[in-house]
Amino acid sequence: MKSEARLFAGVALFFLLTDAAYIWFAREPAGSAALTVSFLMSALISFFCWANYRRRGTRPEDRPDSEIQERSGIVDFFPPHSAYPVMIAVGMALMALGIVYVVFLFLIGLGITLGGVFGMTFQFAGRNE
Numbered sequence: 001m002k003s004e005a006r007l008f009a010g011v012a013l014f015f016l017l018t019d020a021a022y023i024w025f026a027r028e029p030a031g032s033a034a035l036t037v038s039f040l041m042s043a044l045i046s047f048f049c050w051a052n053y054r055r056r057g058t059r060p061e062d063r064p065d066s067e068i069q070e071r072s073g074i075v076d077f078f079p080p081h082s083a084y085p086v087m088i089a090v091g092m093a094l095m096a097l098g099i100v101y102v103v104f105l106f107l108i109g110l111g112i113t114l115g116g117v118f119g120m121t122f123q124f125a126g127r128n129e
Helices: 004-023 029-056 084-100 103-122
Strands: none
Touching: 004 029, 084 103
16 A cells, blocks of 8 residues: 555645646636645545555555465455345436426435435345355
8 A cells, every 4th residue: 555655645746736836827716626625635545545554564465475365365245136226326317307307306316315225235234144
């Protein structure tokens, strides 16, 4: 994570310098706000990578003498099929149509979206590993 921290620190420095030049020459608030937010986001990612490196040390993929077996193991549980992502997509589409046309479509879409989110969250809650 050390190399990633340095990479994003360089990106953050670029956005900081670009933001300073933009504020000095353009004096336009929207662009300077966008560059400031870009600087803060890349600085946050850099800080996260640096803190993760300090906490856990080097990863096996960062060392040239590492083996594949050092990083292998159970990754996670991935469900084979689920209808809830489609339900969330339909709900979000209805919410977007409700914003444009009629409020009751937004409320129906909100209910469908929340049902899909809760369903996807608790679909495999009682499973045994």
